[in-house]
Amino acid sequence: MNPNARPAQEAASAPAHDRVYRALRTRIMHGEVTPGAALTLRGIGGEFGVSMTPAREAVRRLAAEGALFLSSSGRVTTPELTNERIEELAALRALLEVELASRALPRAHMALIDRLQTINSNVAEMVSKRDAVGYIRTNLEFHRALYLRAQAPAMLAMAETVWLQLGPTMRALYGRLRRTDPPQNHRLIIAALKAGDEPGLRLAVRSDVTQGLRLLAG
Amino acid sequence: MNPNARPAQEAASAPAHDRVYRALRTRIMHGEVTPGAALTLRGIGGEFGVSMTPAREAVRRLAAEGALFLSSSGRVTTPELTNERIEELAALRALLEVELASRALPRAHMALIDRLQTINSNVAEMVSKRDAVGYIRTNLEFHRALYLRAQAPAMLAMAETVWLQLGPTMRALYGRLRRTDPPQNHRLIIAALKAGDEPGLRLAVRSDVTQGLRLLAG
DNA sequence: CGGCGTGATTTGTGATCACATGAGCGGATG
DNA sequence: CATCCGCTCATGTGATCACAAATCACGCCG
Numbered sequence: 001m002n003p004n005a006r007p008a009q010e011a012a013s014a015p016a017h018d019r020v021y022r023a024l025r026t027r028i029m030h031g032e033v034t035p036g037a038a039l040t041l042r043g044i045g046g047e048f049g050v051s052m053t054p055a056r057e058a059v060r061r062l063a064a065e066g067a068l069f070l071s072s073s074g075r076v077t078t079p080e081l082t083n084e085r086i087e088e089l090a091a092l093r094a095l096l097e098v099e100l101a102s103r104a105l106p107r108a109h110m111a112l113i114d115r116l117q118t119i120n121s122n123v124a125e126m127v128s129k130r131d132a133v134g135y136i137r138t139n140l141e142f143h144r145a146l147y148l149r150a151q152a153p154a155m156l157a158m159a160e161t162v163w164l165q166l167g168p169t170m171r172a173l174y175g176r177l178r179r180t181d182p183p184q185n186h187r188l189i190i191a192a193l194k195a196g197d198e199p200g201l202r203l204a205v206r207s208d209v210t211q212g213l214r215l216l217a218g
Numbered sequence: 219m220n221p222n223a224r225p226a227q228e229a230a231s232a233p234a235h236d237r238v239y240r241a242l243r244t245r246i247m248h249g250e251v252t253p254g255a256a257l258t259l260r261g262i263g264g265e266f267g268v269s270m271t272p273a274r275e276a277v278r279r280l281a282a283e284g285a286l287f288l289s290s291s292g293r294v295t296t297p298e299l300t301n302e303r304i305e306e307l308a309a310l311r312a313l314l315e316v317e318l319a320s321r322a323l324p325r326a327h328m329a330l331i332d333r334l335q336t337i338n339s340n341v342a343e344m345v346s347k348r349d350a351v352g353y354i355r356t357n358l359e360f361h362r363a364l365y366l367r368a369q370a371p372a373m374l375a376m377a378e379t380v381w382l383q384l385g386p387t388m389r390a391l392y393g394r395l396r397r398t399d400p401p402q403n404h405r406l407i408i409a410a411l412k413a414g415d416e417p418g419l420r421l422a423v424r425s426d427v428t429q430g431l432r433l434l435a436g
Numbered sequence: 437c438g439g440c441g442t443g444a445t446t447t448g449t450g451a452t453c454a455c456a457t458g459a460g461c462g463g464a465t466g
Numbered sequence: 467c468a469t470c471c472g473c474t475c476a477t478g479t480g481a482t483c484a485c486a487a488a489t490c491a492c493g494c495c496g
Contacts, residue, residue, distance in 0.1 A: 015292075052448085074449075157284075235449080259477075274478085291457070293478080
C-alpha cells in the first residue's frame with residue numbers, strides 16, 4: 001500500500017503544518033486578505049487549533065514563496081506591493097503563461113476546450129455578481145486548467161507563485177474595477193485554441209494577463 | 219537609527235534559522251552536495267550548533283524553493299532531477315535570463331562590462347583547474363552581476379530559485395564534462411553588450427544557459 | 437497641546453521533550 | 467540462496483516553556 005494514497009479527505013490526515021499552509025495559501029491567492037494585514041503565530045495557531053510550531057512552519061513556507069512579508073523583527077504581514085513590483089510580476093505572468101499556453105496548445109483537445117468554456121461561464125457569472133474573490137478563484141481555475149496541459153510542472157509552479165504574490169493586491173485592484181462585461185480575452189484564448197493559432201494564443205494570453213494590471217498606471 | 223543597518227558581520231547576529239538557511243542555500247546552489255544526499259534535522263542542528271527548531275525552519279524554507287525534497291514521511295534529501303525536469307528548468311532559465319539580460323542591456327555601462335570581464339577571467343581559471351564548484355560559483359556570479367542591472371528583483375529571485383533547483387545536478391553534470399576551453403558564450407554576451415546588440419545578446423544568453431544542459435539528451 | 441521617554445504587553449525565537457511512524461537491518465523460512 | 471517478516475532505532479512532528487526584543491500606550495515634561 002502506498003501511504004501517499006489518500007483517496008478522499010486528503011487534508012484531514014495531513015500534518016498540521018501542511019493544513020495550515022494550504023488554508024493560508026488559498027486564502028491569500030484568492031485575495032481573501034487585504035494587503036498589509038498583520039498575522040501572528042499565536043493567532044494562526046489558535047485559529048487552526050494548533051500550537052505555534054506548525055503555524056511558524058506554514059508562515060515560513062509562505063514567506064519563502066513571497067506570499068507573506070516578514071519584517072526584520074519577524075513580524076508577519078501580507079505584502080503591500082509597489083506599482084513597480086506589480087508591473088514586474090505582471091511581466092513575469094506574461095512571460096511564463098504565454099510559454100505555458102504555447103506548450104499546452106498542441107495537447108489541447110475538445111474536452112479541454114469544453115471545460116474551459118464551462119469555467120469561463122462561471123467567471124462571467126462572478127463578474128456579473130461583482131464577486132471579487134469568486135472572480136479571482138474561477139479566473140485562476142481557467143488558467144490552471146489550460147496550463148496543466150503543458151506538462152510543465154516546474155513552470156506551472158512558478159506561475160502559481162506569481163499568482164500568490166499578487167493575491168492580496170488583486171483583490172484590491174478588482175475591487176475598484178467596475179466591469180460587468182464578460183471576459184473578452186478568455187474568448188480569444190478559446191478561439192485561438194480551437195483554431196490552433198499559436199501567435200493568436202500568445203497574444204490573447206498576454207493581453208489577458210496584463211490588462212487587469214494596466215489600470216494602475218494612472 | 220535603522221535597526222536593519224548591520225554594516226559588517228551581517229550574518230553573525232542574524233537569527234539562527236537564517237544563518238542555517240543561508241549556509242545550506244549556498245552549499246546547494248554551488249553544487250557542493252550530490253543529488254539524492256540525505257539530511258537530518260538533528261544532523262543539521264548539530265553541525266551548526268543549534269537545536270532542531272531552526273534547522274527545521276531552514277529546511278522548510280529551502281524545500282519551498284525547490285532546493286530540497288521532502289519525502290511523504292518528511293525525510294529530507296537533495297532532489298534527483300529527471301531529464302524532463304532538467305530540460306524544463308533549462309527552458310525556464312532561458313525564458314527568465316534572456317528577459318533579464320534584455321532589460322539590463324540599456325543600463326549596461328562600461329564599468330559593468332569591465333566587471334563582467336574580470337569575473338569571466340575567474341570563470342576561465344576555474345574551468346582550466348577543473349574546479350566544478352568554483353566554476354558554478356563564478357559562473358553564477360557572472361550572470362547575477364549582469365542581471366542586477368535589470369532592476370527586476372522579483373525576476374532575479376525567480377532565476378535564482380531555478381539555479382538553486384539545478385545546483386546539485388549541475389555539479390554532477392559539469393563533473394562529467396571534460397572541457398578546458400574558456401567560456402565562449404560569455405564572450406559573446408560581453409560583445410553584444412558592448413555593441414548594444416539586443417538580438418545578439420538574447421541569442422548568446424539563451425545559448426549559454428542551454429548548452430550545458432544539452433549533453434544529457436544522449 | 438504636542439513630542440517623547442518609559443514601562444507593560446504582545447510577539448517571535450529557540451530549546452527541550454514526548455510521541456508516532458517509517459526505514460533499515462537482521463534473522464527465520466521456503 | 468532469495469524472500470519476507472518482524473523488530474529496533476533513527477527521525478520528523480508538534481506542544482510547551484523561558485527569554486529577549488519590539489511595539490504600543492500611557493503619562494510626563496516642555
